[in-house]
Amino acid sequence: MKLVLAMMKHETNTFSPVPTPLARFMPQADDGRSDADRYAGTNSALGAYIDLARERGVEFTVALAAEANPSGPVDAQAYDGMVGAIRDAVAAGCDAVLLDLHGAMVAQTSDDGEGDLLEAIRAIAPKVPIGVTLDLHTNLSAKMVANCTVMAGYKTYPHVDIARIGRRVGEIVLDTLTGRVRPVMAWANIPVLAATLRMGTDDEPMRELQAMTVAAEAEGCLAATLFGGFPLADIHEAGVSAVVVADGDPARAQSTVDALLAAAQRSRHELLYRAEPLQASVARAKALAGAPAPDGAPADGPVILLDHADNCASGGTQDVMTVVAEVIRQELHDVAVGAICDPQAVREMQAAGEGAEVEIMLGGKADMPSIGRRGVPLAVRGTVRALTDGRFQITGPMGTGRWMEMGPTAVLDTGSVRFVVISRHQEPFDLGMFRSVGIEPTRMRFLLLKSRIHFRAGFKPIARHIVQCQGEGVTSSDMSLFQFEKVRRPILPLDGD
């Protein structure tokens, strides 16, 4: 028996000005290991497939291991090259295909990156079982479901159960090969562009909705998934959906999908986001630094300010300075910022050297034409505190064991604010972003994080309070900023209820 394994992951923000060439998918540092050895034992779906194949003594090949931080549509050449690598491996012959996909890939030549990939594989291997593990932020399409055998998505956000879901998909496909199960799938979507900020699975309504998927599996479904979707994608199928895999029982798959989506539809208003003005949020954070911790939070941890409209893990440029400027204007002290992506600023600090006093124009390098904003840098004077290669191994629960690559990195210390300045987009979800550059996050009074929900994986346990700050950027939760042309209409919140 032989398996073809592949990872091709990208969450495409069609409003993002950040380009997505092939280089964005490739590891920055080649440590000489094979893809199989690099991903084995990690909390990833590809890692789970590799571990499962090795445990069962099944031969496998890794056709592709490509993942990139969210950004604009994938370059046509990059997309064709990645699809071609997977297609060629399948064409060489295999008994099953296991894919680690995001489920929200848009290429310059395809609005449905995963659907077109799966259709291409099906065309050359019509009888081979295909299993797919997807992100909770998948925009599901009919083409995706029609061209695979089994699919399941993460049930957690932050995504801490990735390997568990990947293993489940792998097991169902192996059981299909031996005739133990006969998977059948049903799917549907509802007209809701849910806000990512409202999809955290510690919070309602997602906690209850995900509990329903767990219950459906306990009652005998092979896999039940409710996707929150990814709203910053102007494609027809963007939004909330569900897919259920049942064992030889299409009616059961369909009735489970219907029950999940009926519950999501009832919760639709809770899935939308309402922001407070930025000035009020920063003032609230400042006041909370002197307030007692709520139940369950550490008594002396930092107050976290979330700059969620510029989250690089949703396509943000990670260099918008709006929230930083307001924090400085309101004179917050003892702040660490994670992180500003500005390779030019890093080069300037490298040239000046550690310990040097510098004045630089920080951030604001990227324009954001989709929301009619130009990049606005902030003049910052301070001391260069650290210069590193930006690599650290993740110790927290999300992506445990994998290496984070921030690119050349520098710390700029103004006395009140310490900026981690990086050269490669990386969302702060692991304490290593600060510790690897000599900042102890638990000792700071404030942490300003460019993140939305994933920061919770590493930072929620140390946070005394968390304040969402609506700045500017292409990952804003204010959907009225964006011009949607292709998404199915009517849809919430663009068209009212």
Ligand SMILES: [Zn+2]
């Ligand atoms: Zn996601």
